[in-house]
Amino acid sequence: MIAIQGSILLFLALVGCETGRPKFADAPRIGMFRVSVLYPNGEGKTFDFEYYEKKHMPMVASFLGENLTLYEVEKGVLGRTSGEKPSFLAIGYFYIDDINEYNKAIAQNRDTIINDFNNYTNIQPIIQISQIRKVVHNDAKRTKNEN
Template sequence: MKSKFAFILPLFLLVTLLSCKTGQLPSTLSKGMYKVTILYPNGEGKTFDMDYYEQKHMPMVANFIGDNLKFYEIDKVISGRTPNDQPPHLAVGYFYVSNIPEYNQAIGANIDAIVSDFKNYTNIQPVVQISEIRQVVYQK
């Protein structure tokens, strides 16, 4: 019985460690992909419902993008350059896609639903930036 336990415990620990991917970027991130960044600028009187954004808005838009979407991220901004600085944005969303014309077509076909949903989570006009990923470097 003791030898069985001595074999199973290390195997369990190995499987657990190998399956843990906390802090790693998705392996699908690569040069040539595109990142759509949606910034929600901070300012006096600005409001943002992070729960709604996470649970309703971003999944809705992700569904519109379809198979072109590789993954998405959401950042809750907590400070500016130093802990005492106000954050320049309240939130940032990212969509990682492989085809910009496809992305534009999906968003264009659903723009009314996307824009009309803003009122459910924010009073901020988002700023959108699209960039090409030029380099991905993984550090140990």
């Protein structure tokens, strides 16, 4: 019975996968846009990661709706060398398909977003919107890790 259940679980894990590897339909792709929200490090700067991850980013993501493919949160840990502080305490990324839809959603919710800053930081973020031009996956590394 346990062997049958294990076989069923293995089969279900592989369904929809090519050669046993999951497909990442939500992965960044060429032509997509990435909105980077950078929080510079510095003397007296504060940042509440728990609030940012659990409240702020999901709130903004909900405003973006179906235009949003995925979002990420990064915590800066080091600068260029092991003893150097990171340039940014945190970076948030939103991967979107349509800049106009993004701008519309942000404009409609601007006050709510800005008023929420005080709940997690005293940093004025830097915003940059970039178009993804190339995406490369290291298949050699994936194959090596699977063996």
